[in-house]
Amino acid sequence: MFVDEVEIHIAAGHGGRGAMSFRREKFVPRGGPNGGDGGPGGHVYLVANPNLNTLLNFRFQKEFSAGRGAHGEGSNRTGRSGNDITLEVPVGTVVFERQGMDLVQVADLTHADERVLIAKGGLGGRGNATFATSTNRAPRRVEPGLPGEEKDLRLHLKLLADVGLVGYPNAGKSTLISRISAAKPKIADYPFTTLAPNLGVVSLSDHRTFVVADVPGLIEGAHRGSGLGHRFLSHLERTKVLVHLVDVSSASGRDPVDDFEIISRELALFPGRDASGERLQDKPLIAAANKIDALDDPSRLERLTEHLRQKGVPLYAVSAATGDGLPALLEAMWKQVNARQTTALESRTSELDPRTSEHA
Ligand SMILES: Nc1nc2c(ncn2[C@@H]2O[C@H](COP(=O)(O)OP(=O)(O)OP(=O)(O)O)[C@@H](O)[C@H]2O)c(=O)[nH]1
Ligand SMILES: [Mg+2]
Structure with missing residues (x-):
């Protein structure tokens, strides 16, 4: 079936929270902070697949989210990055983003295998290890991860022919x-x-x-x-x-x-x-x-x-x-x-x- 117009919702991943942690070692009375940063959230990409000629797949699934970044951990371990996702569209897909009452064109995939980053994942928050200074050796401060971008998109396939x-x-x-x-x-x-x-x-x-x-x-x-x-x-x-x-x-x-x-x-x-x-x-x-x-x-x-x-x-x-x-x-x-x-x-x-x- 030929489908040339669909509306979808995409969400990039949230960044993970920074960790609050202190070194605990035998015989070391007060270990320093070692909370690692949260991992970044996954991105959402669109890629033009030359073997597709319809947006039919988006009739069945309309919500897409990339993975969350994992929280930071002790021992200065950074959280794992969230998984990226890539949505395949036919060559000739024009992408519009709903911004209030307006639809704004944000991409036009005219070449085979062309790839665009359409929603960015949120950055991970910093763990408490980053906040240590000479005067504050035991910071209790961490940052939350930032939200990933979320967008309402309209995909419009306009075939490319001579x-x-x-x-x-x-x-x-x-x-x-x-x-x-x-x-x-x-x-x-x-x-x-x-x-x-x-x-x-x-x-x-x-x-x-x-x-x-x-x-x-x-x-x-x-x-x-x-x-x-x-x-x-x-x-x-x-x-x-x-x-x-x-x-x-x-x-x-x-x-x-x-x-x-x-x-x-x-x-x-x-x-x-x-x-x-x-x-x-x-x-x-x-x-x-x-x-x-x-x-x-x-x-x-x-x-x-x-x-x-x-x-x-x-x-x-x-x-x-x-x-x-x-x-x-x-x-x-x-x-x-x-x-x-x-x-x-x-x-x-x-x-x-x-x-x-x-x-x-
Ligand atoms: N005699 C003759 N018949 C033709 C010719 N070209 C097409 N036909 C016939 O005309 C009819 C319609 O042809 P199609 O190619 O399906 O026409 P179309 O313009 O694609 O039609 P739609 O898809 O309905 O818009 C078919 O029965 C064809 O066999 C021709 O050059 N000569
Ligand atoms: Mg015909």
Whole structure:
């Protein structure tokens, strides 16, 4: 089951108390203080596991605590440290912390095996040995351990893909991803076959690879919650390019130009933005006229071609079923993905390079 939003409570461990103790040895009448420090409490970590693709586990368990630090002991023994705990989340998990009425983003795990310290354990208290001075050789002072951090977190999985496939249900999105990658999503001749996003890796010649996401189909009124609504579009927020699949066979019973316009409107009404403030409708768009193997009425494709020419949207005629036209579509996807990778890299290097700074 695909779960992309959960709320959990985490608690790091309390530090142990410092010990009050005095040396007791035969024939030594008044031994000095030897109470050790309390051990520190365990931390809570999050780590991105590339083999996970859902937050499902957090449906069943929502409370997590790291171990307490043990109390200090005599003979200057420091208490044992509390055990750390590490919670595994899928790559693409964004972490928010509830702070009063606000949710504040505190982490974004975008790389495999990325690890963040999310709640710190409390320090152990000092034992009485630490407080001995030349004037107070028998201190009776110890410190309690400090509490560990506790947090209410909301985990939101936003898949990381380069290309997002959008379109009406039944347009052939899952067929396409199964054809161009190793993904094996369910494919069937009825709407809303796909109920959760699928990711697939596309490999082209010369070690060129990119990740494609297939999300459940959209219908008119998705922004008001019709069909599966906008719910899964947040998984496209971080894509670089959108590919809009339009069924041009007559079997859809709809007009391809209307389909294109209706879905484009729904995309424009999606309020989500990526980290740079970009909305779905601002992303580069490629259109694909699908099912040309079943194109019984060529005028349907001609009208769509003319409509998109006027709008300046590139269109590729393909058949996800037979593979016709797919090499050109994949090259077009790669070109856009690569162009945006380069721009992202350039802007990052110019931030770092003092020569390109305005103040230089
Ligand atoms: N003739 C033909 N049929 C296709 C083609 N692509 C997909 N289909 C058929 O169209 C139907 C729907 O395909 P899917 O890939 O499940 O469509 P989808 O867009 O993923 O649909 P949802 O998951 O419901 O949004 C299936 O019966 C496919 O076999 C194509 O290029 N030609
Ligand atoms: Mg599907």
